[in-house]
Amino acid sequence: MTVTFADIQAARARIAGQVDRTPTRHSRRLSQLTGAEVWVKFDNLHFTGSFKERGALNRLLLLNEDERRRGVVAASAGNHAQALAYHGGRLGVPVTIVMPHGTPFVKIDGTRAHGATVVIEGDDFSGSTAHAKRLEEEKGHVFVSAFDDEGIVAGQGVCGLEVLEDAPEIQDLIVPIGGGGLIAGSAIAAKAIKPELRVFGVEAAMYPSFTARREGRAPVCGGQTIAEGIAIKAVGEIPFALADPLIEEVLVCREEDFEKGVAFFATLEKTVAEGAGAGGLAALLAYPDRFRGRKVGIVLCGGNIDARMLAVVLNREMVRERRLIVFRILGDDRPGMLSAMAAVIGGLGGNIIDVVHNRLALDVPAKGAEFDIMVETRDSAHADEIGQALKDKGYALRMG
Template identity: 40%
Template sequence: MITLQHIQEAQQRMKAVVHKTPLEFSQTFSRLSNNRVYMKLENLQKTGSFKVRGSYNKIMLLSDEEKSRGVIAASAGNHAQGVAYSSRMIGIPCTIVMPKGAPLSKIQATQSYGANVILYGDVFDESLEYARNLQQKTGATFVHPFDDPAVIAGQGTIGLELFEQLDDIDAVICPVGGGGLLAGIAIAMKQKNPAIRVYGVESAACASTTAAKQHNQPIVITPSNTIADGIAVKRIGDLTFSYIQKYVDDIVCVEETDISRTMLYLLERNKLLVEGSAACSLAALLYKKIPLEGKNVVAILSGGNVDVTLISRIIERGLVESGRFVTFSTVISDKPGQLNKLLRIIADLEANVMSIDHQRMGTNVLPGQAEIRFSLETKNSEHIDQIQRVLIESGYMIRRLD
């Protein structure tokens, strides 16, 4: 049984190592959701996510003999960096098994903390199996990413910080994948104040916790691709699920469009770069997945380790989903002035041309014609509909390319 005392002891262990991350009030998201919204910025935590809390607490509890044999973990991202950083701070050997296709930036970050990184397997499950076999051979301690009492207690220290930072909390919204973060926070909140409501949020593309609740036990699901890769876990942990059943008020799902829009909102309005998994908690509030109004609500922004090669695609996707970017195709007569006529209509509609491609060859292009593909910066979805309608009324055959 994990108690509030276990979490308080974990907080004392990590006091000199882990950041007490800011709790930031957001006027923008408060207005949009009709609540008083506070964001717990774990994206500003050491290693860029909350994962360092649980891994550090776990490693600190090892005996001297266990520490001498080192630790091993399997991860494609944040857990790898959390274990590697914690091991360096304590001064013990650390091996991390990562899939061959793991982003180079995350491999290098993990190595920079002094870990021995082994690339094995094409998917995480193969890396995990290899790490388990290696652990048995070496006698190192396996640090599970979520289904471990010490890890759960470490993540729960976020809940204790919330009580120190905000006097009156009505609800906490937290992403859920394997369940360690949600379980830890829920234990801390409910054991200290049972009146506080705790919600878990997952991507609809990988709703393993929802499936577990429906079957009343953890089951393996087949996930779809999701921008919230940090919580794309096919099976929630047995231990974490037992605490979620006991302490969490509800689990909700958000769509990919909700996640990407929220990431863009955070980047534009608050200058915060967060992962898709971190944006889920706020997305659930903004898109009315949770019935809260007029409440003091804390959204846990769990991490900010976004691969730089993906940032532009995330921004582009967010712009498209929010109606701020669109690409059209049309065919015009290949005569002087025709392109200028098209662009004049677009300018009058106050859209900004971001790029334009002019092709005289193609299956839909007859001799004497040219296909024009043009990308526009727009105001919203209604603005896009207006542009398309006016162009059609002006005689253009318009095809939208999304």
């Protein structure tokens, strides 16, 4: 089992003109935020919204006529599914996709829109894979792994090749790890072009399968992560064998890090990243000392995030920054009370978003009320200013 730089170059020639060549750009804002010089590979700009198109198309083009007629089956949380469905539809290859329960609607709908047959089966990626393997036996389809396939790895390697062409000055490359196809291919290409380059992987703390494999222990994986695109319980055999010797370190990130990455891509870079797609930025935020002052390339590998989840993440970041805060005030339940509190808040430029009255809590007097006032502020200092003004007016803040 091997994938060479020549295989990646051949894959590039094979898919040329059928997959977008996404840009790699220097980001002044993210550089200021992280203390590193940051270049972003915008693979969220592919037609199906993720890096998966290169590998999927390369693998489909390697099918023989009999295999094309039989069609392909795959298990995917969404991005491999959409890429395979889109290019399978273009090439006239029937595609069946098995997705786990809980897959974001945007990924399910996107896959169906490209003409694939979608089957929802399995509690996680492993369960979906088992069902896809059963369909392979029953229906005679060709199973196409999302990552554990040499043709897939070679196609994904084109990403690393493009990054080094656009940003030859980078010293480090950070790539999210799920099954390992992207980092394996990208590391092979990048290190062939620039051997001294350091390659770092990123995993979600809930699914540290590559890290566990490196340490020779069984991975402990599970839970609902915002980075569902890399929520893989077992890294692929082929990608691990190829990538392990080439990777400097695998950085494990918390949910908070991924959320911040999604939020900063939206607010600073004005682009949409899904949880896994924000992995590179999450690593820069979580491990700033590793990269401070260095030239770093990060692969924004996908942007297929559910709109509701994006809104939740952005609001949660406002709460972290105290730009969205709830003042809980115990007061008398009499006319004009809320108006007086609102006057203090509004007088200092706070924007009241929501108000909830609680009259039934037993630690609130029968003639009193508890007011939860959600306020949008400029920053943490502004929130403190409003809180102090409310206290100065005699209001008892129970929480702020």
